Amino acid sequence: MAKRYGLLARFDTADALVAAVKAMHQAGYRALEPCTPYPVAGLPEALGFTSRWVPVMALAAAIMGAVGIYFLQWYSSVVSYPFVVGGKPLHSWPAFLIPAFVIGLLSAVVGSVVAMLFGNRLPRPYHPAFHVAEFDRVTSDGFFLIVAASDPCFDDSRTAARLRELAAANIVEVPA
Template sequence: MSNPDLYGVLGRFEHPDALLEAIAELRKAGHSRLEAFSPYPVEGLSRALGERSRWLTVAALVGALLTALATYGMIWYSAVIDYPYVVGGKPLHSWPPFLLLAFVLAILAAVLVALVGMLMGNRLPRLYHPAFNVAAFSRASDDGFFILIRLERNPEDVERLRRRLDDLHALDIQEVPA
């Protein structure tokens, strides 16, 4: 019987293609709590893990529109209601300059919402992860392609997961303490 204080099982693969094949096989087997680590971006990895990021563009659009409306309203209120001052014979509600500032701040808001959303979606900054406790994990930033299977049920699954990763031709298989 294994230690009940385990986070999961970590397997190292030689190539990104082997990592993608292992993820596909594990997902077919019903494993949904998978994490992958590689030294460089691997095309198709997020799709293989089943991750979708459709909410980020909608959030950026909503943030931009709300900021544009708030900016336009603030400028309109200050120029028409709060301090109505006629400059050069222009009407109080001169919308072209109002739109310029609203547009610029809308773009700024969209970029900031996208940045914060990207950081939240990627769970960054990640100052600690249980995989950092495994000595071989230092190769994840050099030449190692790792898959971490988080324990879903009971600690007895560890041996079954080790055998499964061995069947998928993992080079190194280690238990990750919590």
């Protein structure tokens, strides 16, 4: 028997897809991948998704960037090249705050973008669903749900029957 990735179910509307994802998640399925041509309201909640990493990574990147640039300014002004200008102290912290704030903001933005990309598992140049011809509709008008065979609740006949009960217009096997 050929190895497979899972099942691909096509739904006619976004609301049907959200209802199916919610029902499958409540039934214990966790390896669910909904694919839509545009963002669908309610889909992250149906999957049980909670955003944890993006704000934490943004805060960590902001703190590291601000502390790093502040240290760089302090080191270059006090240790590496101590030069008194106009009687000002070597560690003139008010002048160091503005670059530290700006670099902190920039680091937060870069950190949140990197966390978002890793959280969404991007870039993803290959997926087994690309071998299914009908999956080309995902960029125009298709609403798909992929149930991976690696899910502990996955069973060929029971999963396909459950997807048919949830108004799937078509169910196709996804080769590995």
